[in-house]
Amino acid sequence: MTVAHTLEARSLSVGYQDREVLRGLDLRIPPGRITAIVGANACGKSTLLRSMSRLLAPRAGQVLLDGKAVHRTPAKQLARTLGLLPQSPVAPEGITVADLVGRGRHPHQGVLTRWRTEDDEAVAAALEATGSVELADRDVDELSGGQRQRVWIAMALAQQTELLLLDEPTTFLDVSHQVEVLDLLTDLNRARGTTIVMVLHDLNLAARYADHLIALADGAVHAAGAPAEVLDAGLVEAVFGLRSTVIADPVSGSPLMLPIGRHHSG
């Protein structure tokens, strides 16, 4: 891959109307790695992703891509470097898979430029990478949840960005499809060096698949680093307000969090 892009937030404050969601947050996304953002509900994970991709303007501080403020970067130019897949996107009724994936080419096209061979190739490559070539002329409506998520990821791939931000790419998927999606993202990261930043609900899958874990609490970064270094019972208590014990995952060796509730604890 070409030069690795750096993405960072500096004293970033973002809010909606009278509510401040992010308060002077600082973070750095390691280039070429997989980063997972975890945290309790409503701690600002989605807000962080949305402000990093220019959808929300900061009240203070800034998001820097290669040292340049994303909010002063033209939208299309940014969209050629950084892609975003929002949480549970809704496809237009009756759209085919190929058509949907093709819409990822938008930032590469001008008002008058025609659809080119390289667009076709990007779409075909994205379909192949996600194992959805067979689905190309199917209606998105007919697909299963797992297939549909693969197709959305294919759309993000057709955008051919070196940074890919995903908001809960595994929501509403059963566990086998969750693993399938995370494996797919790992493939992309390893084969193309794509920097991946994803918000994940499942702390244990985040710990297994991420190289870098960012735990948010109260609109700021509570801890960041390799999962094995940052994920312990203290972090879970501080971020989720939950007692737990953390052991080594017998499958991967990454930290595995086992919650301790009021019942069934020994």
Added chain:
Amino acid sequence: MTTVPVGTASDAAAERLRRPTRVRLLWFAASLAALALIVAASVAIGSRDVPLPAIVAALGGGGDGLDAAAVQTRVPRTVLALVVGAALGVSGAVMQGVTRNPLADPGILGINQGASLAIVAGIATVGLTSATQYAWVAIAGAAVSAVVVYTIGSLGRGGATPLKLALAGAATTAVFSSFITAIVLPRNDINSVVRSWEIGGVGGARWDVLTQVAPFLVVGLLLSLGSARALNSLALGDDLAAGLGERVALARITAALGAVMLCGAATAAAGPIAFVGLVVPHLCRLLVGVDHRWLLPYSAVVGAALLAASDVLGRIVARPAELDVGIVTAVVGAPVFIAIVRRRKVREL
């Protein structure tokens, strides 16, 4: 674990992607052929049927006097029907795309009625006469009512849902209609002018009217067609559209302006005509799918065909009199509207 292939894709995948284009071109050719037949019928059929040889003779400047006279009024009439139908078809497709609402249509959303009210008010107060004046006023009225209906439809929880927008449009249409009646009733002097414009449909077509509204239609069409790819992005939702580098608000306003100019100018030329903008895009989606780069040109061709065909039908069913084209499209369009609403889910486009 499979690894990801990098670089060019296989020919099989590329071939799979190319196939829809051929189907779409085929359908386009088919609808152009249908359009040509309808145009021929529109010039031939009427209170006095003109056989094809006589049409050719009349177009060449000769032929029997009565045949030539019939052809001379039917040619501009046909052209007007085509132009207005195309404008309404594209306008409906763009409105459905901008609002992500399958029920959007310049008639249902009350935008045509807003244009009508503006024209009628203009006739009553400052005595509008030319088609250019009609067009300016109609576009202003259409724009204002688009903003009003969208604002009303967006109030409350859940934003501008399809049904709320349709209800806001219906209410606005009712209010505007009564305003129009209130303006016209006490004014015997303008009654005939308003009536001849309002129910004139395409029957009273004149070349000078056509040339006066043409600039508005051209600008509206260019804005609409230029928005095709933006509409494709907007269809994915605002977040994704923005993530793809689309300036969402600007794209919406540009596309909406194009749609409003088209339906405003069409209303100025032929009076309010409902349902074409609703039915045509749905029909075209069945043929070519949801890609606006195909959908918009298709909607133009099919809209032109539908309105011209409705006009011919109106001349046949009520012979030797004529049924206004707006009435025919309503009869054709209302069942389609009901069918769309009754579908399992009225989802966002």
